[in-house]
Amino acid sequence: MGEVKVHGIFAGPFNKRVELALKLKGVKYEYIEEDRSNKSDELVNYNPIYKQVLVLVHNGKPICESIIILEYIDDTWESNTIPLLPKHPYQRSIARFLAKLIDEKCHQLMGAMYKVCDGKGEEKEKGCDETLEVLKYLDNELQNKKFFGGDHIGFIDIVASYIALWFGAIQEAIGMELLTKQKFPRLSKWIDEFLCCRIVKENFPNREVLVPLYKAQFEAATQKASS
Incomplete structure (x- = not known):
């Protein structure tokens, strides 16, 4: 399903949400540690409004906000294991x-x-x-x-x-x-x-x-x- 990256911070509760969801779905990803005081150009380009973590990048396309990302993960890898959201x-x-x-x-x-x-x-x-x-x-x-x-x-x-x-x-x-x-x-x-x-x-x-x-x-x- 393509390349997956997670831009987060050390022990950040919101990027850990996304990482847990990816793990539950069995999705391999690359974790990229960000420095809040020296944010990467990639992060700023991916999230130009808030210029902060959390950002998930799938096939070069960024998605922001952990709850939105969780739904995206559930929809994209729908057939992987148990769904995160109820079906009804x-x-x-x-x-x-x-x-x-x-x-x-x-x-x-x-x-x-x-x-x-x-x-x-x-x-x-x-x-x-x-x-x-x-x-x-x-x-x-x-x-x-x-x-x-x-x-x-x-x-x-x-x-x-x-x-x-x-x-x-x-x-x-x-x-x-x-x-x-x-x-x-x-x-x-x-x-x-x-x-x-x-x-x-x-x-x-x-x-x-x-x-x-x-x-x-x-x-x-x-x-x-x-x-």
Whole structure:
């Protein structure tokens, strides 16, 4: 099906979504590491509007935005293994809705966690409340399912992978416990199931690598806010 390249950044949650989807589909690809402070000419040409990762290039044609790329992968390699999206139109629409919502909430979660880390009093409390609201929603969505997509990792699970790994690393980095088994049993069980999958373990970064990165990032943000 032609040459496939992924332009991403080290341990980036959005390019890891795409890489996981390609792995699940059995698609070979070339990963190209980008430097945010010194972006390649290729990246700028492929994504002239935002000039940033993530970009998938298939047969010389670029596709941007992780959710759009995931759908492209599912459609292009439709016959490869289990589909990422449900076949039924209504179920597909629900999956798209949830994925978009989770994607938006990922950005909100990061902003909320900055408030938790940097804020004081009301600001910090607001950050905690925003974060807990998102986690409660996701916990309710799982019900008794193994994965958001049912018995197998699917579209929503891939989009929610940020919650499974990166959010936990952020929690540890700032020394907070918002996502616990006691408060969110279904979501916690899903995280365990997802991270224990062989293909995820083989292709996702280790939490031990992410925690120091986020700790340094939040410490720098805190110092900047106080100066």
